[in-house]
Amino acid sequence: MKIPKYIQLAGRKYKIRYSDNMANDRACNGYIHPDVCEIVLQKSIKGTPRDEQAMGITFCHELIHGIFLAAGEDELYSNESLVSKMAELLYQIINQLGVDK
Secondary structure, eight states, X not given: OOOOSEEEETTEEEEEEEESSHHHHXXXXXXXXXXXXXXXXXXXXXXXXXXXXXHHHXXXXXXXXXXXXXXXXXXXXXXXXXXXXXXXXXXXXXXXXXXXX
């Protein structure tokens, strides 16, 4: 999956940024920061690059959070189990349709 440098979400332009320190700082693989319109993805873990599938699923995960946030669905935004399941399904659909190529 090709992850863009920017993405529009609810009329706002989000920058996609990469970090190598996130797993140490936040104990996660990515996060969305709506106040500064930024999605941050963990690039590697302990010096080992994350594979394309892991990066794509994490990107979709953060997009789902952003969608729920934009829709005003705070309870769904905080439901990590639901967000994770939807992210894996979205990643699969994008890959099957080849829309990222």
